[in-house]
Amino acid sequence: MKTYQRIALAGNPNTGKTTLFNALTGLRQRVGNYPGITVERKSGFLKSAGTTHEIIDLPGLYSLNPTSKDEEIAWQTLTGTYPFEPEPDAVIVVADATNLMRNLYLVTQITDLGLPTMVVLTMMDAAREQDRLINPQALQDTLGVPVVALNARNDAEVDQLKDAITAGNFATPGPLQWKPSVKLQKAINHLRTGLIDSNDAIPERAADLESLRLLAQDAALDALTGDARAVVVEARQMLEKEGLNGSAAEVLDRYNYIDEILQTVCAGPVDPRKSITETIDRVVTHRIAGPALFMGILLLVFQAIFSWAGPFMDLIDLGFITASNWLADTLPDGLLNSLVVDGVMAGLGGVMIFLPQILILFFFIAILEGTGYMARAAFVMDGFMMKIGMHGKSVLPLMSGFACAVPGIMATRGIENYKERLITMMVLPFMACSARLPVYALLISAFVPGDTAFLFFTWQGLTFFGLYLFGIVMAAVAATIFKKFLPGAGHTPFLMELPTYKIPAFSNILYQMGERGWIFIKEAGKIIIVVSMGLWVLASFPAGEPGMSSAEQLENSYAGQIGKVIEPAIEPLGFDWKIGIGLITSFAAREVLVATMSTIYSVQSDDEDITSLREMMLSDVNPETGEPVFTLLTAISLLIFFALAMQCMSTLAIVKRETNSWKWPAIMFGYMTALAYFMSFVVYQGGKLLGF
Template sequence: MEKEIKIALAGNPNCGKTTIFNALTGAKQKVGNYPGVTVERKEGFLKLNSYRIRVIDLPGTYSLSSYSPEEVVARQVIVEEKPAVVVNIIDASNLERNLYLTMQLLELGVPLILVLNMIDDAKKKGLKINVSALEKKLGVPVVTTIGHRGVGIDQLKKVIRQVIEAPEKAKPKFPLPYPRELLEEIEKLSDLLKEQGSLRDYPLKWLALKAIEGDEEIISFLVSQKALGSSFLQRLKASQERIKKLLGDEPEPLLAEYRYYAIQQLLKDVVNYVPRKTLSDRIDAIVCHRIFGIPIFITVMVLLFQAVFSWSAPFMELIDSFFSWLGNFVGARLPDGLLKSLVVDGMIAGVGGVLVFLPQILILFFLISLLEDSGYMPRAAFVVDRLLKPFGLNGKSFVPLLSSFACNIPGIMATRTIENYHQRLLTIFAAPFMSCSARLPIYTLLIAAFIPDKKVWSVFNLQGLVLAAMYVTGLIVALVTVIIFRFMLFRGEPSPFLMELPPYRFPTLKSILLQMWNRSVLYVRKAGTVILGISIVMWALFTFPMNPELSKDYEALKGKAQDQETLIKLANEEAAERLSKSYAGRFGRLIEPLIKPLGFDWRIGIALTSAFAAKEVLVSTLAQIYALGGGGSDEVSLLENIKKDPLFNPVTAIGLMLFALLMVPCMATLPVMKMETGSWRWPGLMVCWTLTVAWLVTFFWVHFLGPQVTKALGL
């Protein structure tokens, strides 16, 4: 029988931990959140002989302190879930910074394997690491890897198996690098904790050490133990005062100083360094240049959006043809009535209208993963820092804003890395204007329908430029929002931006494909659950009431029709009137006066309202409107139906894209925003602000700028 063993991967951000995780587990992964927090929990499985190993990819952290949810979660997993071994992955080219986390893992005394990842980059920098000496010093196995090439992974698996079978091989033997006075206080406090029976399964010396260090999470946990209570706080305070008196400083900075001193002494014994100028340094001289860096960044982004639109077209046509065939195939085999309408016009038209854009989602994430894994994204943050500084932000806002291009929710959650509270709030307000992947189906549909596939300046494709312009517009509006809110609410100087640039490396196809696969699964799952559910609800709102009072006796008129053309015209008129008198149609008519100045009618009003649930639903709602309203044909795609609608033209189409870009984010974003800001006041303000901005910008486009631009482009 297979025996399940649990191991954990720990490491700093950008150490290649995810690459190692992917190499160990392959596609056998599941992603969720840790209970009670929004920190992502990633698990995978690895089979080694008779062992089934559950691999937990801990959040990337620089330490095991309690300054961020990621740090708290990482140590809780190690302390409470007790993995059989912790695999500590470190960037071999940045040993001093990475080994700080290693020191804290050594303090915990857990079975440890040290992985020197990116060993090739260390050699290029002129670092020669004596692996056997490092093993001897720390008393734990050390493995060298080049994760993105798969080098050393088999050796790592072998060592993991050996440690599982003989845990004593990975028990740290490195002595705590603290003076005698500090060690005595740790010993006294841990003796006190031994008296508490409920703590017998915890590492007592580590708890004592963290309490002396002033870790509030640990102190609160210990005080909650009935036998300790307030007396423990008195003993702890006495220990801290004694340490300060004897050693001349507070325990926390002292402990950090001793850890770094121990790391420096360790590196003197195991590392020989001969500085060299690497290829990464030479590339950075160009891509991070004060003058050339920004144009290079803009060019990369424009090419990315060009590729998204150009490469996906043939695949989208195939999916579109499939769903058209599927609708006709199923419709021909079901009797006329509610069931046929639900399946064909509600489910197939709704879900198919969204899944047709899956190729664009895949290509977008393929290219973004390529840029991330190659090491360019941190450079982009460095370059963009200069652009963001005048607006009261810095390069730390770049990663949350970039994440928002995939989905606003992880983008807003990623603002936790911004220490400055005002900068964090400003970034949260900017994030919803970043054009998330859910808006991409809307752009693609309307651009394909009304923007011709032609060259501009003999280089760029006009469709790709319009797509890029939507993303740029979102960024511009976000920055204007930041300026206004900073002036009105969040005045103050931005904090300085510090970032370590990892070396460039060739991305691994396996890692990129895994990221694409995970994203596509989430997108398809969303189409099969959320969007399917909303499509059914919208179908019901479009279909009922079943027998509204109509302006004409359509059945009598159809009986008198002399030709097929008149019959089709009457059928379309009847369907359109039934739709307008449905529950959804009545709501659309109610809000029509608000959106009529934008060139929209009640049908677009319904679609925009449904998009509040999820932006992609706008497309599926339009598909249902044309399927049920008689304005389109079952034999042609939504694209062709929109082209034939007299309401739409290039100005209206781009106006709808702008409104969808700038309107209130999807409803799932608002609770996340409340959770991150701690108040419903900020999500409420965001809803009012985004709707106001969307209306004003669209109005200006439709009545002033749009006609001039489309005329100049010959649209």
């Protein structure tokens, strides 16, 4: 036996595959990340005497004819067309016992691949509750591959599966176990004798599959010319004469085979009437109650993010301050000290402080996904989302955008249609992310009156709410415009499964939180380190004269000079050069504005004391006109600018990675910043005309 075995774990979505993967591999997991490839796969490890088994957790897929990016990755891995790697040594197909009919479809496709295969039946408990009795032994005999039946949460049963894996309990039944109909077989034979069998490049085990591909896929036909093409056209005509087409004939024959199998391995109702799921759905997907419930859940999630995260954020802040102080004392005085403390640590701390909010958001999202609710939210919202060029499944990434755009953009991968996915990415940064919060908080508390507007709502609270709403409305407007001008990406089938409701395993939720949190740290962190070092250079050089205050030094630095250079450009928005510096430094992360303003106004106490900074800003006077630098109108103009402008390097980097081109991040930066400028201009100049 080989000392290293690669085993692909495949299956339909919602089959409990992830639970099984976690149970099999525990914490021995890593997320693969290949340059230029947008979807990550997870691998976990299982050790036995002398052999390491790498279990590759593939994204869920319904068939080997992929329609989404996720499915494509799974398909590539299984067929050995994934870049830089051979096909797996073996395949485990996970099939949901409560939904065996459709799950077996993928099983028949995977056994066609001619790889050593094992089938794992999950959710046996739930099937039993539906009075469905499945005989795994009979299924094993019919399919010709080992079948292991279990519940992924039963440790003893999972251990049995581990034993089966380490014992190499796989079988290769050979292709076409589903026995094509006579008509289809004739067309296959025609292709094999006329074309494929004489082609040495195609191994015997793949010959039948290649025949099916040539019959079903027009792209495969288009790639051929001359005699080869003629043979394929003949074979297709043989089917058409019988009133069939290649792909339909294949699918129907597979389902006929599955219907036959189920009669021998399954007893009890195939289609149980009215499950609990359908009863719950009557409320959750109701025309009025459904959307209302969704809004309620959103509110609850936000409330939790903002009220629970506080103490943890303080803790992280404290940690970074302590570490920075320690580094400042330990490293020798000089440039390196300043670079590490003022550059890297300050930048990193500024982003990591949002980790608690992001983890809390992911906690809720994992629950909403794990229970099956997220598909209902997509169902309820799709009608509206489609009108503005997006998909019901865009709701989840957009929600994530309220914490941070980076994980949100990565969550768009489940959207099959590329145009809908692209639009979702392009408007997602309008969602008011956590990094805007400190900026909003500073400006609102300083310049918006705290008086009651009506009932118990204050102007400050309403402004906060208004900014969130503003982001959402602008996202919808931008999406509508993108929908008009972006070319279509062809028809993508909209077939969205509404899985049965489940109680998610707590461990799954933790795994998912940990995994996504880590991706955030990794993706945002590495960008932030680079950008904050660049900004540190801009803000630290040329070095100030001895005796200069830090505010004077900053004014003298390249950042200060740039701020003054761009002052004429931003003056019509009501901003002076000091805000200009803030706009430049906040490109690493928006909330850096607060720290920069603190430095500029030489706030004595530790940087981000908003109260004293607020007072300094309020009393700042323009030396030429004698007017205050900051008015309510300036503050509103700046708020609007921050709500709309693309000031996040991490987001641009992740969009580059997901679209595999600099074109989309460039467009994103351009249109968002232009829009921000335009809107701030209109508001400031309009406000002045109206006499504010």
